[in-house]
Amino acid sequence: METSSDFLSSVTENLAVVTFDTKTNITYASDLFAQTMGYSKEELLKMQHRDLCFSSFVNSASYTEFWKRLLAGQTFQDQVLRKGKGNKKVYLEANYFPLRDEAHNLTGVCKVCFDKTKSTSTLIKSIGEIGQITNTVHEIxxxxxxxxxxxxxxxxxxSENSNGFSVVAKEMRKLSKDVDQSSKDIRETVQNILHQLNVIDQDAY
Amino acid sequence: METSSDFLSSVTENLAVVTFDTKTNITYASDLFAQTMGYSKEELLKMQHRDLCFSSFVNSASYTEFWKRLLAGQTFQDQVLRKGKGNKKVYLEANYFPLRDEAHNLTGVCKVCFDKTKSTSTLIKSIGEIGQITNTVHEIxxxxxxxxxxxxxxxxxxSENSNGFSVVAKEMRKLSKDVDQSSKDIRETVQNILHQLNVIDQDAY
Incomplete structure (x- = not known):
């Protein structure tokens, strides 16, 4: 492996990295993290973790639980929605892990993340299109x-063709019901996908 | 920020990290990277980057281009499909960036990645379900x-109801055509999504 200092400078130069103390204050931000969130490093160093989250998440029980676990030394990895400068939605693939001193005491939390805003937005748009088409199917x-x-x-x-018409009407009603059921199934799956992508629960602010 | 050595050990302890020399030989692998790929660190140190990729990717022009760019010092970030031990499919959110010595010469490439196999598999399954339901809609x-x-x-x-039947038949044919068009639109969107997730091109091996 490379020498430690070369490796460390490569990491902080090329990855979006931010660290927090045990009070959730930001103690370090790499250039790429600052750029991703739209803030300057100076601005970030005056901020807390909650300032990068939408209020619906900050005010939820999940938020308290989230930090409780991190400060207990647990790691966390998932796609998360965060709040950039000007309330801009930023989707991050984020990995949180504990920072410890030589005595193994927890001194803070490090977050390494990749900006997934562009690809996630494209994905959400495509899934939204499926939802739209499904509405059309429902109307049909x-x-x-x-x-x-x-x-x-x-x-x-x-009089003459009563039976023929009745059979056609019955068949049509069945087909209509089947199509409607399918559109409901698709909608449900779309909701599941959006839920998996963590874009529903924290969407409002 | 934490002292460099504490920070570095936290990073390599908690992240899946692998480094390559300019010949694409693996020169370092963190425990988590080894665990993610299903190999021991010793095994990995005898392997090259290509050993972790499916042959359809390795034998493609994209692969040559991919390494050409990395060795020119470019960074790369995307979700990728990789080959774990026993040909296991591993989905990684990966970030590649150059390693340089003090004279700024490129000495290798570092890859930091997050394991997305579980969530991607779930996502692919859900999208596959939409495809299935759409087949049903097509049949209807x-x-x-x-x-x-x-x-x-x-x-x-x-004789008597000829006109009434004709109108019904015409309307039904139109509705059938509309439903079929919608199912085609959904299928196309599903293909787009799979393409965005990079799960099509490199799927075979």
């Missing part, structure tokens, strides 16, 4: 059902 | 069209 199912009802009415009025 | 559209054709035939045979 609705229209198919109306057509089925009208056909059934015609069947009642009709 | 097909059945609706058959029903429309049969209704049109009945309209020809019928």
């Amino acid at each position: 199912a609705y229209n198919t059902n109306i057509l089925a009802v009208n056909t059934a009415l015609q069947a009642v009025r009709s | 559209a097909y059945n609706t069209n058959i029903l429309a054709v049969n209704t049109a035939l009945q309209a020809v045979r019928s």
Whole structure:
């Protein structure tokens, strides 16, 4: 491996790194972290972790629990939504881990993260498109059902082809129901995906 | 910030880190990297970068280009598919950056990565479910069209309600076409998402 100092400078030069003390105050920020969040390093050094989170997360029980675990020495890795300068949404793939002194006492928490804002936004847009198309499918199912009802009415009025119309109406209603069920299933899956991406719970601020 | 040595040991202890020389030989692997790939550190030190990739990627022009850029000092960040021990698929959110000596000469490449195998697999499964449901929607559209054709035939045979049947058949065919178009749109979006997640191109080995 490279000498420690060369390696360390490469890491801090090329990765978005931020450290916090046990009071959650920011104690260090790499250039790339500052750039990712849109703040200067000087600004960041006056801030706390909560200043980079949307209020819905900060005010939740999860937030207290999150820090309780970190300060107990636990690690954490996930995609998270954070608040950049001007309330800009920043999606980070983040890894939190404890910093310890030589006596193994916890002195703070380090966060190394990758900026996933662009790719996550594209992904959310694509999934949103599926949601939109699914709405269209739902509308078509609705229209198919109306057509089925009208056909059934015609069947009642009709004499000669009453049976034929009735069969068509019944089949159509079934198909309409099946399409509608599918659109519901897709919607549910879309919600699951958004939930997996952690873009729902903390979305508001 | 913490003292350099404390910080460095925290980084290598808690992150999956691997370094390569300019010949792409592995020169260092952290415990977590070894664990993520399923190899021992000793095994890894006898391996090259290509041994951790599926052959479809290694044999592609992208692979040559990828290393050409890294050795020119460029950084790279993306979700990648890698090959763990026993050909296990490992999804990594990876960040590659150059290592340099004091004279700023490039001595190798460092890769810091987070294991995304579990969450990516879940995501791919969910997206696959959307694909499945969409197949169902496509089949329903097909059945609706058959029903429309049969209704049109009945309209020809019928005397009294010929007009009513024709209108129903025409409407049904339109709805069937609309549903089918929607299922095609969803499928296309699903393919786009899989492409964004980098799970298509390098999928085979």
